[in-house]
């Protein structure tokens with residue numbers, strides 16, 4: 797069974813230049829995302845593209861991410877300023893748009909929000925967000941991921957809510973900051989799930 801698709805040469809070359817561990821993570825996320833796309837009847841080729849592109853800026857040093865975010869008008873919250881690696885999604889989306897000529901807004905939003913989530917993101921972004929978290933190499937960081945994986949087979953929103961609840965509790969218990977976009981995503985998804993009942 798085909799699990800990933802051919803990418804435009806400029807994106808493939810960008811991926812080929814990444815460190816091996818990151819390249820391998822991206823390949824696993826592509827397969828997980830394409831699996832979710834199949835289950836939820838999404839456009840598998842666009843989901844695969846977004847998953848392939850999600851971490852193109854992940855190998856950059858934090859000072860580069862912060863400087864590029866500031867130079868390109870990406871909003872930098874206190875949480876991002878404290879941990880600039882959180883900006884690799886927004887910076888990656890900016891590079892896709894400006895350097896790789898990607899114009900598909902659903903792909904760009906998937907890359908932009910893949911770390912924090914956002915309540916208004918579309919199904920492609922939801923699949924990429926979950927696939928990234930479901931990568932087994934992150935299992936020790938996310939002890940509640942088993943339940944998230946089960947829910948993801950049924951309902952992407954429920955799965956994201958489950959993930960965010962567990963992750964926000966963990967962050968707060970460890971005395972760390974919670975990203976405002978993750979809180980917004982949790983509230984927004986809980987609100988729409990409540991209204992759809």
Ligand SMILES: [Fe+2]
Nearest residue numbers: 850851854911
């Ligand atoms: Fe990432």
